[in-house]
Amino acid sequence: MTQEVPSAGAEAAGRVLRVAVPGPFPEPLDYAPPPEASPELLRPGVRLRVPLGRRRVVGVLVGAGPSRVAPERLRPALELLDPDGPVLPPDVLELALWAARYYRHPPGETLAAALPVLLRRGAAARSRRRRWRPAPGAAAALAGLARTPRRRRVLELLLRHPEGLEEAALAQALARTGGMGRWREALRALAAAGLVELAGPASPPAGVPSLEAGPALYPEQEVAVEAVRATLEGRERAGAPGAFLLEGVTGSGKTEVYLHLAAEALARGRQVLVLVPEIGLTPQLVDRFRRRLPAPVVVLHSGMGDRERLEAWLQARSGEAGVVLGTRSAVFAPLARPGLVVVDEEHDPSFKQQEGLRYHARDLAVWRARRLGVPALLGSATPSLESLHNVLRGRYRHLRLPRRAGGARPPRTAVLDLRRQPMEGLLSRALLEAVARHLQAGGQVLLFLNRRGYAPTLLCHTCGWVAACGRCDAHLVAHQAAGRLRCHHCGAERPLPGCCPACGGVELLALGHGTERVEQALARRFPGERVVRIDRDSTRRRGSLERALAAARSGEARILLGTQMLAKGHHLPGVTLAAVLDADQGLFSPDFRGPERMAQLLVQVAGRAGRAERPGEVLVQTHHPEHPLLQRLLREGYPGFAREALAERREAGLPPWTRQALLRVEAVRREAAWAFAERAAAGARALVERGEVGEVEVLGPAPAPMERRAGRHRVQLLLQAPARGPLHRLLDAWLPALAGLPEGRRARWHLDVDPQEVG
Ligand code: ADP
Ligand code: ZN
Numbered sequence: 227m228t229q230e231v232p233s234a235g236a237e238a239a240g241r242v243l244r245v246a247v248p249g250p251f252p253e254p255l256d257y258a259p260p261p262e263a264s265p266e267l268l269r270p271g272v273r274l275r276v277p278l279g280r281r282r283v284v285g286v287l288v289g290a291g292p293s294r295v296a297p298e299r300l301r302p303a304l305e306l307l308d309p310d311g312p313v314l315p316p317d318v319l320e321l322a323l324w325a326a327r328y329y330r331h332p333p334g335e336t337l338a339a340a341l342p343v344l345l346r347r348g349a350a351a352r353s354r355r356r357r358w359r360p361a362p363g364a365a366a367a368l369a370g371l372a373r374t375p376r377r378r379r380v381l382e383l384l385l386r387h388p389e390g391l392e393e394a395a396l397a398q399a400l401a402r403t404g405g406m407g408r409w410r411e412a413l414r415a416l417a418a419a420g421l422v423e424l425a426g427p428a429s430p431p432a433g434v435p436s437l438e439a440g441p442a443l444y445p446e447q448e449v450a451v452e453a454v455r456a457t458l459e460g461r462e463r464a465g466a467p468g469a470f471l472l473e474g475v476t477g478s479g480k481t482e483v484y485l486h487l488a489a490e491a492l493a494r495g496r497q498v499l500v501l502v503p504e505i506g507l508t509p510q511l512v513d514r515f516r517r518r519l520p521a522p523v524v525v526l527h528s529g530m531g532d533r534e535r536l537e538a539w540l541q542a543r544s545g546e547a548g549v550v551l552g553t554r555s556a557v558f559a560p561l562a563r564p565g566l567v568v569v570d571e572e573h574d575p576s577f578k579q580q581e582g583l584r585y586h587a588r589d590l591a592v593w594r595a596r597r598l599g600v601p602a603l604l605g606s607a608t609p610s611l612e613s614l615h616n617v618l619r620g621r622y623r624h625l626r627l628p629r630r631a632g633g634a635r636p637p638r639t640a641v642l643d644l645r646r647q648p649m650e651g652l653l654s655r656a657l658l659e660a661v662a663r664h665l666q667a668g669g670q671v672l673l674f675l676n677r678r679g680y681a682p683t684l685l686c687h688t689c690g691w692v693a694a695c696g697r698c699d700a701h702l703v704a705h706q707a708a709g710r711l712r713c714h715h716c717g718a719e720r721p722l723p724g725c726c727p728a729c730g731g732v733e734l735l736a737l738g739h740g741t742e743r744v745e746q747a748l749a750r751r752f753p754g755e756r757v758v759r760i761d762r763d764s765t766r767r768r769g770s771l772e773r774a775l776a777a778a779r780s781g782e783a784r785i786l787l788g789t790q791m792l793a794k795g796h797h798l799p800g801v802t803l804a805a806v807l808d809a810d811q812g813l814f815s816p817d818f819r820g821p822e823r824m825a826q827l828l829v830q831v832a833g834r835a836g837r838a839e840r841p842g843e844v845l846v847q848t849h850h851p852e853h854p855l856l857q858r859l860l861r862e863g864y865p866g867f868a869r870e871a872l873a874e875r876r877e878a879g880l881p882p883w884t885r886q887a888l889l890r891v892e893a894v895r896r897e898a899a900w901a902f903a904e905r906a907a908a909g910a911r912a913l914v915e916r917g918e919v920g921e922v923e924v925l926g927p928a929p930a931p932m933e934r935r936a937g938r939h940r941v942q943l944l945l946q947a948p949a950r951g952p953l954h955r956l957l958d959a960w961l962p963a964l965a966g967l968p969e970g971r972r973a974r975w976h977l978d979v980d981p982q983e984v985g
């Protein structure tokens with residue numbers, strides 16, 4: 227991709243603009259420069275409004291070059307949207323274009339994903355946080371504005387706020403009073419007439435806590451901070467790995483290490499980017515960063531309003547924000563003075579996007595940090611096997627925090643063998659006794675089950691009918707409180723039937739146990755206790771998660787039950803018992819990453835217990851207490867488990883020892899999906915046999931783990947190679963051919979590079 231700046235008179239020399247526009251285009255499109263923009267403003271990273279068919283779309287200028295279309299078909303761009311300079315700094319532009327190539331996604335779509343929604347739609351990249359106030363004596367001029375009602379309206383509003391109003395507030399107020407679309411113009415006219423003026427920034431809101439000092443680091447934390455600090459200065463330290471894996475159990479003080487290094491980077495005038503999983507971006511975490519760091523901390527996540535998100539993004543870009551704390555897509559946040567990139571809970575699957583641009587934010591973060599010459603610090607209690615493999619290969623430096631900070635002792639972990647045990651639903655008697663014991667002693671208990679709803683299967687006792695989704699190969703899950711049957715795969719739902727729709731029988735059996743059912747069992751068993759359930763159903767309403775967590779933290783609720791939403795991130799110091807209700811679920815998952823995920827969750831759940839002075843206890847219910855990976859985990863902890871799991875993967879030729887790409891095909895008609903997948907497989911095999919790409923295995927096609935989903939048949943083809951090189955050489959040759967296959971017209975398909983779920 228050419229990154230050079232189109233020189234003046236580019237058009238005359240037959241050179242045109244390359245513009246990445248949204249759409250399925252594998253390359254940027256060619257345009258002539260917009261008629262009115264001066265050539266030196268046309269720099270890579272500026273947005274242009276361009277014609278596309280009959281539409282006008284927003285694209286990003288990525289370079290220039292000789293025209294690839296006939297002169298009469300070359301259309302001019304319509305408008306330069308960023309006359310003040312590129313909206314994307316060079317490193318983000320480069321990152322996005324690299325991601326587009328690596329993940330095989332159209333560059334225009336990739337750049338669109340990197341931009342906040344408002345910028346994608348063409349809004350000005352300008353903050354609305356400027357504050358305006360009436361100039362002294364402006365009130366007297368009001369009467370003179372009778373013929374310019376817009377200006378009059380703006381001035382009236384400001385006169386009611388002599389202290390000043392931010393543009394955002396102004397826009398909002400004017401929108402309420404009847405859509406004053408052109409308020410900005412009115413404001414400009416008023417300013418020119420000397421009737422309004424810019425006010426200084428608002429005084430910080432009262433109640434901002436003053437900076438807190440953190441605890442003194444213990445020696446291993448010091449070592450970790452020192453190792454990374456040495457690379458903060460950037461490229462001088464060439465040769466030393468710039469990526470670090472910080473491994474330490476929950477509570478070992480990883481966040482303290484981030485905070486110290488962030489403070490160091492800030493002291494050098496640099497900014498810090500911190501990525502956390504969706505579930506981990508809690509108000510407590512944001513508060514902790516704000517209380518500890520002497521610089522503005524902005525947050526970027528998908529739940530924000532468009533304007534709010536753009537403002538935070540602009541503060542990151544301008545350098546006003548010292549710390550950018552965000553989820554997956556914040557890896558694309560622009561930074562004026564980047565100094566450090568942190569990825570917390572680096573093993574978390576939510577860093578991989580599962581649709582559209584299927585990128586892995588951790589991997590992009592490491593790539594970006596390397597290009598910038600700044601350190602990348604990946605932290606986890608349970609590092610991904612990918613990252614541990616990178617340590618083995620010398621690509622990451624391994625730093626370890628061996629113990630819980632503040633002297634908390636590690637919890638005692640034991641397996642509860644469920645075989646032949648008396649059970650109350652999913653709760654063994656031994657577990658119930660342990661719960662009672664901990665409550666008696668004034669502790670809190672946390673029970674983990676990765677299955678929401680009341681029961682995963684509803685069955686007719688008379689005729690055997692099972693409530694199944696009509697569009698997926700899946701049972702419908704009974705949700706009792708909502709009175710619904712729901713498909714957890716496609717979202718289909720219907721009322722919970724009172725009798726069997728097949729035979730009219732009234733004896734419908736709920737089989738299996740979800741969190742809702744366990745909640746009821748616990749409430750029956752411990753009538754005096756408040757049970758708090760935390761899963762996607764119980765936290766759908768705004769604020770409900772915060773309320774539930776507040777009840778858990780205050781100790782008002784002493785029995786906490788939930789899915790992985792509860793297992794992660796929340797600081798619950800009162801918990802003394804943590805239990806995994808069904809470990810078998812993960813041990814026998816069809817995906818080769820099942821045991822790794824199970825081990826990570828188990829360690830995370832264990833990390834919830836006994837944080838403070840009180841020693842904790844962890845119980846794991848299973849029907850397979852002798853399972854070797856489980857045994858390894860219990861005896862040697864996660865490091866031992868990971869060693870064993872890595873060895874198994876090596877034996878089996880699986881990632882991280884190999885690289886994968888997964889072609890997923892789906893179609894309403896089964897044959898259509900198979901036809902495309904077969905042709906694609908034949909094409910890939912032919913390329914491999916020709917011997918030009920290197921060693922690549924072509925596995926399949928095979929039915930996807932859930933063959934029918936949302937009314938579509940799904941087939942997949944797995945490509946696997948010992949290294950990136952051959953795999954990507956194959957993709958280079960294969961994908962363009964796939965796009966032209968006639969079978970592709972009746973099937974949808976996409977490619978997932980480094981897939982996280984292959985079944
Ligand atoms: P992690 O991120 O690994 O879960 P944290 O950094 O959140 O761990 O630390 C867990 C708790 O221990 C926090 O309350 C933190 O303030 C405290 N802590 C961390 N490091 C120290 C230390 N060196 N001395 C005393 N307390 C510490
Ligand atoms: Zn029936």
Ligand code: ZN
Pocket residue numbers: 695696697698700713714715716717718935936
């Ligand atoms: Zn379904």
